[in-house]
Amino acid sequence: MFSKFLRRTHMYLALFLVPWILIYALSTMAMNHRQFFTKRGDSPVRFEKESEQTYTGTFPLQATARQMALQLLKGLNLEGTFSMQGKPESERITILRHDPIFPRRITFAPKSGQLMVERQVFSAHTFLERMHRRRGYQHDRLLEDAWAISVDVVIAAIVFWALSGGWMWWELRATRMWGGACLMLGVGLFGLFLFSI
Amino acid sequence: MTLNLLLRRTHIYLALFLLPWFGMYGISSLPFSHPEWFKPPDGGPQRTVRFDRSYQITVPQTSDLRETGARILQDNGLQGSFGVYQPNPQRLNVYLFSFWSATEITYFIDQKRLLAEDQPFRWSSFLTGLHARGGFEQESLLNDAWGVLVDFVSLGFLVWIGTGLYMWWQLQPTRFWGGLALGGGVLAFVLFLWRL
Numbered sequence: 001m002f003s004k005f006l007r008r009t010h011m012y013l014a015l016f017l018v019p020w021i022l023i024y025a026l027s028t029m030a031m032n033h034r035q036f037f038t039k040r041g042d043s044p045v046r047f048e049k050e051s052e053q054t055y056t057g058t059f060p061l062q063a064t065a066r067q068m069a070l071q072l073l074k075g076l077n078l079e080g081t082f083s084m085q086g087k088p089e090s091e092r093i094t095i096l097r098h099d100p101i102f103p104r105r106i107t108f109a110p111k112s113g114q115l116m117v118e119r120q121v122f123s124a125h126t127f128l129e130r131m132h133r134r135r136g137y138q139h140d141r142l143l144e145d146a147w148a149i150s151v152d153v154v155i156a157a158i159v160f161w162a163l164s165g166g167w168m169w170w171e172l173r174a175t176r177m178w179g180g181a182c183l184m185l186g187v188g189l190f191g192l193f194l195f196s197i
Numbered sequence: 198m199t200l201n202l203l204l205r206r207t208h209i210y211l212a213l214f215l216l217p218w219f220g221m222y223g224i225s226s227l228p229f230s231h232p233e234w235f236k237p238p239d240g241g242p243q244r245t246v247r248f249d250r251s252y253q254i255t256v257p258q259t260s261d262l263r264e265t266g267a268r269i270l271q272d273n274g275l276q277g278s279f280g281v282y283q284p285n286p287q288r289l290n291v292y293l294f295s296f297w298s299a300t301e302i303t304y305f306i307d308q309k310r311l312l313a314e315d316q317p318f319r320w321s322s323f324l325t326g327l328h329a330r331g332g333f334e335q336e337s338l339l340n341d342a343w344g345v346l347v348d349f350v351s352l353g354f355l356v357w358i359g360t361g362l363y364m365w366w367q368l369q370p371t372r373f374w375g376g377l378a379l380g381g382g383v384l385a386f387v388l389f390l391w392r393l
Contacts, residue, residue, distance in 0.1 A: 008371070011361070011364075011365055011368075011371065011375065012371075012374060012375060012378045013378075014357075014361050015361075015362075015365060015375050015378040015379040015382065016378040016379065016381055016382035016385075017382055018358055018362075018379060018382055018383070019382055019383055019385075019386035020382075020386065021354050021357075021358060022354075022355070022358060024354065025351045025352075025354035025355050025358075026351070028331070028347060028350070028351040028354075029348060029351045029352075031331060031332075032331040032332055032333075032344060032347045032348055032351070033332075033333075034332060035332065035333065035334060080392075080393065081393070098393075099393070100389070100390050100393050101390060134393075135229055135230045136229075136230060136231075136232075143389070143392055143393055144393065146389075147389055147393060148230065150385070150389070151226070151230055152230055154226075155223055155224075155226045155227060155230065158219060158220070158222065158223030158226075159220070159223045159224065161212075161219070162216055162219055162220050162223065165209070165212050165213075165216075166216075168209075169209055169212075169213060172209070175206070175209055175210075178210060179209060179210060179213045180213075182210045182211075182213040182214040183213040183214070183216060185214060186213065186214040186215060186216055186217050186218075187216075187217055189217075189346075190217035190218065190221075193339065193342075193343055193346075194296055196339055197278060197295065197296070197330075197337070197339045197340050197343055
């Protein structure tokens with residue numbers, strides 16, 4: 001009964017997490033060969049202009065740059081996680097909206113009201129790397145926390161797969177010898193790397 | 198040997214061989230996801246100065262500073278894996294590292310001064326160092342071999358997905374709940390892509 005429970009959990013958890021594992025595998029390859037992409041002259045971040053307008057809205061008195069950014073993003077229907085640079089009295093405020101597929105750079109000039117939206121040109125390796133690095137509970141949005149939880153679930157699942165996989169291997173008597181050899185080889189090689197590079 | 202058996206055995210033997218990397222990537226993800234768990238309450242031990250001396254080297258105005266970094270290490274009797282970066286026009290930093298230790302070498306260009314500081318061992322640095330290590334820019338065969346293994350682990354993940362899906366489909370009674378789990382995962386992931 002315990003064995004069956006372990007096998008089913010191993011499998012159903014893996015099926016649910018297929019998209020995450022796929023992204024982590026592909027992104028690891030892309031990051032491991034980052035030199036290939038940079039050598040090709042493929043700049044990691046390129047933006048193209050999406051729109052330009054004069055912002056006619058008004059901000060509350062004493063509004064902080066962050067409050068201004070939130071209002072601008074809401075007006076543009078681009079609400080979500082962002083980082084920013086600049087102050088209300090600065091020449092311009094730059095907002096980077098962290099969209100997973102198409103991040104956007106919004107540049108606002110408080111004095112003239114000039115508002116420009118640029119969209120990051122899609123490239124597979126930067127998309128993969130972005131997804132790989134997205135994590136943590138530092139943002140104020142529920143969905144960001146949900147993503148961070150999903151990342152933690154993947155971490156827990158990896159540990160669980162290792163343990164339950166070990167259990168299932170040991171139950172298959174016919175595989176013990178070759179399985180043991182693979183395990184020893186892996187551990188030995190990992191140990192060699194650990195102390196030599 | 199049938200295809201079915203071949204796929205099952207590939208799934209299990211590959212997993213056993215790659216188990217140390219698999220476990221390492223799982224555990225070493227924690228300091229990235231929860232950096233606050235690994236922060237020492239008192240800030241932890243400080244760096245120690247290994248040397249602080251006069252030194253002169255011409256830093257080229259090109260983006261590839263690796264040669265200069267290698268020369269700095271060679272001139273000062275240091276060796277190992279390293280990275281080079283220039284945080285500002287007056288500084289050049291060479292980061293010398295292994296899994297267990299790290300030394301930050303700062304060249305103050307305008308002062309013609311070289312400072313080397315050893316970083317104290319920290320579990321978070323050890324784990325993140327293991328996790329982030331990869332690529333093929335180091336000039337040693339073992340480093341390249343590690344890079345190849347990182348590719349192999351990534352490929353392993355893809356093989357587990359493929360063979361796992363095959364084995365699931367073979368188990369007829371699990372198709373419904375398995376399909377639900379797979380569909381649920383894909384749906385949740387697409388939702389994240391769309392709404393994050």
